[in-house]
Amino acid sequence: MAASSHPAPAGGGIPLVLFDIDGTLLHTTGAGVKALKRMFFAEFDCPDPFADYSFSGRTDPGILRDAFQRCFGRDPTDAERDRAVASYLAFLDEELSRSDVKVLPGVLPLLEHLAEAGIPTGLATGNVEEGARLKLSAAGILHYFKFGGFGSDAEHRGELTRTGIARGRALAGHVPDERVVIVGDSPLDVAAARYAGVRCLAVMTGWTPREEMEAAGPDLLLDDLADLEAVIRFICAD
Numbered sequence: 001m002a003a004s005s006h007p008a009p010a011g012g013g014i015p016l017v018l019f020d021i022d023g024t025l026l027h028t029t030g031a032g033v034k035a036l037k038r039m040f041f042a043e044f045d046c047p048d049p050f051a052d053y054s055f056s057g058r059t060d061p062g063i064l065r066d067a068f069q070r071c072f073g074r075d076p077t078d079a080e081r082d083r084a085v086a087s088y089l090a091f092l093d094e095e096l097s098r099s100d101v102k103v104l105p106g107v108l109p110l111l112e113h114l115a116e117a118g119i120p121t122g123l124a125t126g127n128v129e130e131g132a133r134l135k136l137s138a139a140g141i142l143h144y145f146k147f148g149g150f151g152s153d154a155e156h157r158g159e160l161t162r163t164g165i166a167r168g169r170a171l172a173g174h175v176p177d178e179r180v181v182i183v184g185d186s187p188l189d190v191a192a193a194r195y196a197g198v199r200c201l202a203v204m205t206g207w208t209p210r211e212e213m214e215a216a217g218p219d220l221l222l223d224d225l226a227d228l229e230a231v232i233r234f235i236c237a238d
């Protein structure tokens, strides 16, 4: 990470922050779902396995498994999984190039602040790593992220979150659990943070009704990331 012009926060040491992508950092305005649907039709002749399906907080391998169960009543083989991911990434690249990817409120100032403060910033996302790269690149924010846990690491969101945290610690040195923050938009992000034993900041910029987010019990729930002072206060809390 580049040398910082801002001092690290005082107190209990540097925090580690890991962001979910869809509904937290950005909206692909349908590109991700379109790419999945096109892939299933092109590769597996299944026109729409996603009727009444909630993608929010789900991992790519979990979505693939669910879609295979819906289409064929079984899990994909390893070869089918590889073929599905390769095809999905090609469609995703194409769909992103013609979609209006929206960076959510407060995200850019927050990422800029974290970079200037030298706070290690990564990802905890159900996207496979290359899919995450394509989405963040389309949004122009890929360069802010130095590490992550991805859907290509584990189907279980809690496990990929642990992997992301371990990679962050490999870069930043030891950061105690209470100084690690997961930022997400779904109850599954909150559950993953709990699984990993770290804190969770949740935002209402995804697809989950407020009462469900409150019931999930994040440490802090905000409408979005626009209140930079409140977000930084939470991230840097001792």
Ligand SMILES: [Mg+2]
Pocket (backbone or CB within 6 Å): 020, 021, 022, 023, 024, 056, 057, 184, 185, 186, 206
């Ligand atoms: Mg999300």
